[in-house]
Amino acid sequence: MHDDEWDSLNSQIMTCTRCRLSESRTNAVPGEGPVPCPIMMIGEAPGEKEDQQGRPFVGRAGTVLNRFLEETGLPRDEVFITSIVKCRPPKNRDPKEDEIHSCSGHLDRQIAHIKPRVIVPMGRFAAGVIFSRFGIGGGKISEVHGKLFRGAFDGDxxxxxxxxxxxVVTHNPPLRSELAGDFARLKEMLSRINR
Structure with a gap:
């Protein structure tokens, strides 16, 4: 993958006006991490802090994510982190179907460049979109979290x-142990892949 292709993609994301989210954003948030990268983590959409800084997961959820990555032995700078949509929806509402559709080309091109072995959708919304993208029958996040599914992208x-x-740790503290279990299983899975 050529650096200029990646730079061009990031530039297109930063200046994108394909949907209404571009009208209210401060910054688009393409994502960050190494390219290529074996693990790609995908959230729903940027929040207020992300919109201000142009970086993914820098607010409260980012602090929690960093802690879990650290406990998993995965330095944040060794994973690629992004979102389904690259601009903050007003008042952090869920992205709408047409907004997701407008942004889906950006995500597909990111996946093509990053060539992840593992995609980690974080939360019910990201899981639903990724399952749909890969043609995987899903379910509620409470049923699918911490389970492995297989898909294919460009033949890989x-x-x-x-x-x-x-x-979830902020909104529903009892689920912290569930999230810890998810990351423990992720660590175990990655150790098998990297053997």
């Missing part, structure tokens, strides 16, 4: 491993 096998969204 990709493992899909949904987890609860890190923000």
């Amino acid at each position: 096998e990709v493992m899909i491993f949904p987890v609860y969204h890190p923000a």
